[in-house]
Amino acid sequence: MSPRTKEQIAQIRRESRQQILDAALLLFAQNGFHNTSISTIAKEANISKGLVYNYFESKDDLLRQIVETAMQIGDDFAGHLELDDQDPVQSVHQTIDDLFSMLEQNPTYWKLIISLSLKEDIMLRFKDQLKQQAQKNLAYLTNYFRQLQIPEPTNHAMLYAAALDGIFLHYIYAQDLYPLSDMKDFLKRSIASLLRQKIDDR
Amino acid sequence: MSPRTKEQIAQIRRESRQQILDAALLLFAQNGFHNTSISTIAKEANISKGLVYNYFESKDDLLRQIVETAMQIGDDFAGHLELDDQDPVQSVHQTIDDLFSMLEQNPTYWKLIISLSLKEDIMLRFKDQLKQQAQKNLAYLTNYFRQLQIPEPTNHAMLYAAALDGIFLHYIYAQDLYPLSDMKDFLKRSIASLLRQKIDDR
Amino acid sequence: MSPRTKEQIAQIRRESRQQILDAALLLFAQNGFHNTSISTIAKEANISKGLVYNYFESKDDLLRQIVETAMQIGDDFAGHLELDDQDPVQSVHQTIDDLFSMLEQNPTYWKLIISLSLKEDIMLRFKDQLKQQAQKNLAYLTNYFRQLQIPEPTNHAMLYAAALDGIFLHYIYAQDLYPLSDMKDFLKRSIASLLRQKIDDR
């Protein structure tokens, strides 16, 4: 009877919205966007079909907001990329740790994102943003290799960027069977060995 | 007057079938499986909707046959992988050349395949086959590194396999903007440098 | 304002469901199952095509439920068949009255059922049930003739069972032109005459 306060309503809205987003993410990643109906999402989120449209304009909009969150995370990550000139090696190790941890914390999420990243129609609007992120990440790596005076810093950066995405792809595909931790360590050692090699080159 | 000969019919069937496959491949890769209707495929192939079903049992079957062709190519590739003990370096260079050439010759094709490889429902039936291919490729690389007495051959193999797939992913995504040739050359040089490094290590 | 109550919804569902069943029954009986499209049923029921699937899983399911209702009625009828030993003649007269009344009350229904009973594919799942009903009815009649010490009770039962179904067939076919009442009376008299005949035989 007693009417809910503004704050209570806002709280309910926030929670319902998140429930929908969580359910949608899970189902999209699991069964694909087209094989997931609004009905199923509503069921998974324990709400009614109609309510979804109270929070999202359309199914496309729902997807868009999920991707946007991912892009935001990616932007944040790229935004914080800054090479500590005092200790570039440690800095890159930290970056790698962060990256892998991000992946491990929510593989479902990134599975969906990578899967989507190949869908032209959906990613069209995010293409620029994605390109910028890639650019930033590449610049960071290039800068790193250049500072350590490793030859062909751009090529090295591109190769390691590819290796990173490749590892992610393989991890997403093989999931628990993939030795993600081992690869992370080996990646670090591989980069470290580049340094040694350079020194030896002298 | 008289009906067409067996050979004439076979010829007609071969051509129509290929037209459909080509149209479907193009559209699936461009717009995704679910965003491509049989109607659209028929229009692109300049035939009627109904005729598609004269050649393929269903839309799923059409996709399956496209993927099967790809898997066949992959199987053939993996099947021919054999390290020439006399000249392992040259052998691997050749393999890399072949791989990149395969990609460059039909990027649309591989774009679709990679895109599909993340769709559980569609790839379910190909999962084992795919795993075997990956296994073979990995074994080939591991064997290579081991023969050249490079330390941690398995890790190196996995890293380079990831790098390869990452490069492919980036190429597919950026298409013409991606310096695929440069990366190929650099990849070779990178592997070559491993050898030098090993020798230096002594 | 607030959503409908459970009871309101149940009421709406009951009504819509019945509307669909009625429309489907009418059209199936009139034009046959295959010549009746879901679209037509929806139009007849004054609802949209899609709504049909809110109540029935498929067109087949819709038919199945119609037939199931009929089978239920038949089961109930066969279930209540019990010969009153005190007055078997009256008991059978009552049964005949019930049977004819069932037919007259909803000829459309039984027309559909008889028509369907010859469609192997549709009736496959009901075959056992139907056979049991026939068995029960036959046993009832046989028992009746045996109790009245009429010779060849099984043959008499089978003949009268055939006569009954034949009358129904003719009635369904000729509808209003068929003297159903007259046949009912004559049927009773015919059976009665069997009794007299037996007595005369002595």
Add this chain to the structure above:
Amino acid sequence: MSPRTKEQIAQIRRESRQQILDAALLLFAQNGFHNTSISTIAKEANISKGLVYNYFESKDDLLRQIVETAMQIGDDFAGHLELDDQDPVQSVHQTIDDLFSMLEQNPTYWKLIISLSLKEDIMLRFKDQLKQQAQKNLAYLTNYFRQLQIPEPTNHAMLYAAALDGIFLHYIYAQDLYPLSDMKDFLKRSIASLLRQKIDDR
């Protein structure tokens, strides 16, 4: 090379036509009209799809001609019905034998016909013809009972006509399990007993 003679061609046409009719009858009776495609009929008849249209205007026409043949048989049967005044009992026994033999010789055929006889759309054009046949048959029976001075000849005729159709229905439904011969004999005895009864009534 040598051109076929007119007669040869006519012969071929007759045979092909019959092959199609046979195949269609079999499949219609087995799977129903709507569940039988022209393609399947052609396959069963070992000819090409297109050829069917060389002999029949349409699928409906094919059915129509099948039914027409049946109607013709029925007409012939009804046409030959003539009560031998010298020996009406024997005459009716003969008729019953002929009727049952017709059924036993080609149950598939009559199964289809009975099944179709309830399909308004298909039988519309045959309704009058069918009604006339029924009329004739009824007249024959009525005449028989009247000649034998059995009371209520029309009612008796209708009852036995119904019994006959009921027996046919049951036979078609239960096929091999049905004691058709027994019922035929019992039917005859039942009619014979009517005569005795009448005599006893005096």
Add this chain to the structure above:
DNA sequence: AATGAATGAGCATTCATTCAT
């Protein structure tokens, strides 16, 4: 805010029929 009945556009698939050979 919440519900779920109702709508209708869209799509895969079937199949009678045509027609070039």
Add this chain to the structure above:
DNA sequence: CATGAATGAATGCTCATTCAT
């Protein structure tokens, strides 16, 4: 006479979306 590739209308069914309550 004979073939089967080709067509396209028809139909069952799904599902995003709307809306009365």
